[in-house]
Amino acid sequence: MYIRFPLLLRNVEDLLHERGIDICYEAVRYWWQRFGPMFAAEIRKRRVTGIRSTLKFLKKTMKKHGPVDVFVTDKPRPYGAVLKDLGMIDRQETGPWLNNRAENSQLPFRRAMISARSS
Numbered sequence: 001m002y003i004r005f006p007l008l009l010r011n012v013e014d015l016l017h018e019r020g021i022d023i024c025y026e027a028v029r030y031w032w033q034r035f036g037p038m039f040a041a042e043i044r045k046r047r048v049t050g051i052r053s054t055l056k057f058l059k060k061t062m063k064k065h066g067p068v069d070v071f072v073t074d075k076p077r078p079y080g081a082v083l084k085d086l087g088m089i090d091r092q093e094t095g096p097w098l099n100n101r102a103e104n105s106q107l108p109f110r111r112a113m114i115s116a117r118s119s
Helices: 009-018 025-065 077-085 100-104 107-118
Strands: none
Touching: 009 025, 025 077
């Protein structure tokens, strides 16, 4: 259960009990030992997919715009992992409000989409 949610096995037992499922702690532990590795493998596979798509995006962007001195990104992990693989981790800048220029450039479009949905 630690992979997706930070729950102890006893907490899972309590949650199921609140929903009317009477089950013992040992059954939860058995299910976790049996099915936990499958859940963990699925989560790792999704993480690798995120890194691959980020790598593809950064390579495409660098090909189109040329090499850059600094990458200003928000803090998702795939950016750091990809830049580390490319040997450019020292060029990444993350921090509060550094990415505002890129985010604010999308505001007129977002407002138009929201007003179109509400009408």
